[in-house]
């Protein structure tokens with residue numbers, strides 16, 4: 001039997017076919033029959049000997065009842081002593097829509113805690129906040145990926161899809177301009193590569209906006225008809241003439257003017273951002289600066305042009321719509337909006353007053369764990385924060401201080417290693433659910449294999465815990481289709497309205513992009529063609545100014561470190577480090593260094609280096625890369641322990657999105673002896 005499904009990893013959600021655990025690529029608009037190395041090897045984890053198949057209590061195998069009884073009893077004790085907010089939940093953007101929804105409901109109804117957030121806070125949150133400010137709606141790409149095929153210029157900022165979404169490169173055919181401090185595999189394929197210092201994108205965007213306006217490229221008709229707020233934004237951009245921007249960013253004034261001209265002269269132009277521009281303490285303002293540029297050129301909301309953000313995780317888009325984000329209820333509703341509370345409480349059959357308000361964002365939550373006024377218990381579904389959170393050694397200490405750490409996962413990782421209770425769950429190919437891909441299209445994940453004996457689904461785990469906490473079983477159904485139908489009702493009338501989507505429509509292969517407000521609605525592949533999401537229908541220029549990185553270089557920490565991804569590994573590496581072909585490809589961490597910088601530290605290619613920041617130190621193998629900026633080093637974040645780049649990173653948070661500054665911190669580089 002072969003089953004048509006989608007890759008378990010990133011938001012491109014490439015189409016694939018499974019025959020048993022054997023993966024074959026499948027024609028789908030986002031991947032056109034392509035898969036990356038991770039997708040090809042994704043079947044290997046289904047039968048991996050490393051798989052968790054029995055619950056663990058303090059490291060020892062126990063029955064499900066023993067484990068679940070222990071968890072429920074501890075939860076009740078913690079909440080008796082510390083109140084409802086004594087318990088917390090960390091979710092993930094890899095969870096299906098059904099799981100994300102059930103997890104948010106479990107937090108608000110079964111635990112009645114405000115303390116829930118998810119790893120998407122570390123991922124997409126700055127672009128989401130910026131999109132909401134500018135457009136009144138956050139859908140990463142407000143158009144189908146295939147629209148990019150007709151572009152003659154694409155400005156790609158802080159994104160390396162040649163490694164992070166290889167099949168996506170098929171959609172970037174002509175006129176690629178890349179903004180990245182490193183000469184990445186993506187930059188290699190660009191007609192123009194701008195190499196700013198990490199954390200200076202905002203200045204660069206202001207410089208290009210300045211050129212657009214001064215050189216007469218602005219689309220004044222569009223600005224007049226479809227936007228507000230340009231004058232305030234321009235007051236700031238007026239002071240950022242390209243020569244001044246060149247001194248801050250290292251990008252020449254000529255290149256800035258060239259980009260302005262290329263974008264303005266293009267018939268079909270797009271501006272796309274990803275984590276390089278977003279994962280900063282000024283990430284939201286930075287994205288708004290790029291959106292301001294797009295608005296000055298009249299790109300958003302027109303067929304054949306636009307602004308978009310490349311969502312990262314498999315369900316990074318859906319994961320932020322159904323209520324696992326601390327400030328949200330399903331349908332992308334605000335948890336502090338009385339009408340939203342009343343509506344969702346009605347769907348859940350509880351009183352609106354019983355719903356908690358917003359709690360802490362992911363890093364603030366992790367930082368508060370085990371402290372006198374913070375949560376004393378944490379349930380983790382779909383994240384490995386010991387590796388992926390900023391200032392990770394501190395986060396590991398906070399986790400170790402808890403009275404109760406419970407992790408549901410299908411493989412052991414650095415966070416399960418600290419857990420009191422580990423609950424073994426099913427994997428993608430063994431369960432049903434939906435995911436919303438990077439273009440806001442809802443996809444059906446079909447069950448293809450029988451799960452191994454002993455594991456349960458996340459939905460079953462939530463139901464079992466809810467029952468033990470005194471909830472009626474029917475309130476937490478375990479059948480994904482039933483959960484989806486309820487999610488649809490809960491989202492009805494919200495920004496991300498799924499109420500017109502059914503499993504039958506998805507099974508029939510309909511291409512449904514949200515909002516889909518009724519059963520006879522064909523979905524919304526292109527948002528904003530007629531109007532933007534704000535009440536006046538207009539997009540907003542946001543006045544933003546350049547601040548630069550939260551921490552400066554000095555004599556002790558003279559280099560800027562940035563972090564990111566390599567093709568062979570996924571995220572914290574919990575899954576991909578278990579796959580031989582992938583660990584053979586990239587077995588350990590490394591640091592990319594300019595030859596002069598390495599020489600100054602007495603290091604050669606292949607040496608083991610020590611990289612130190614104000615938060616900690618790591619070891620990494622030196623890779624001499626001639627195209628690196630001499631003031632910048634790069635480390636992948638996929639590795640644990642002494643190799644873990646997040647021991648270095650700065651948890652300075654963006655004031656709107658609460659995104660940590662993963663993409664720049666001050667370090668020094670030394671030999672290890």
Ligand SMILES: Nc1nc2c(c(=O)[nH]1)N[C@H]1C(S)=C(S)[C@@H](COP(=O)(O)OP(=O)(O)OC[C@H]3O[C@@H](n4cnc5c(=O)[nH]c(N)nc54)[C@H](O)[C@@H]3O)O[C@H]1N2
Nearest residue numbers: 158159160164198199274275276312313564565567570571
């Ligand atoms: N192989 C692989 N693919 C993945 C993932 C994975 O872990 N591995 N994860 C998925 C997920 S969740 C995500 S979020 C996406 C992320 O996808 P991307 O955003 O493409 O990945 P990153 O490597 O995090 O960052 C992209 C680039 O930002 C650059 N950069 C660093 N600092 C700056 C800066 O200040 N300004 C600019 N303009 N650029 C900067 C880095 O050099 C890097 O090349 O990938 C998805 N796909």
Ligand SMILES: Nc1nc2c(c(=O)[nH]1)N[C@H]1C(S)=C(S)[C@@H](COP(=O)(O)OP(=O)(O)OC[C@H]3O[C@@H](n4cnc5c(=O)[nH]c(N)nc54)[C@H](O)[C@@H]3O)O[C@H]1N2
Nearest residue numbers: 094119122123382383384388408409563571572574637662
């Ligand atoms: N320095 C640095 N740090 C970063 C980043 C960076 O660029 N630089 N990027 C950040 C970004 S964009 C992201 S998205 C985060 C991601 O980082 P993490 O949140 O750590 O993500 P994963 O490694 O994907 O962890 C997912 C875990 O959940 C499990 N899992 C997967 N699916 C399911 C499921 O359905 N149910 C359950 N119960 N478990 C599941 C996997 O086996 C794995 O152990 O890292 C962030 N950290």
Ligand code: SF4
Nearest residue numbers: 007009010014036039
């Ligand atoms: S690009 Fe993303 S979705 Fe496609 S095969 Fe690779 S990891 Fe999977």
Ligand SMILES: [Mo]
Nearest residue numbers: 122123312313
């Ligand atoms: Mo991400």
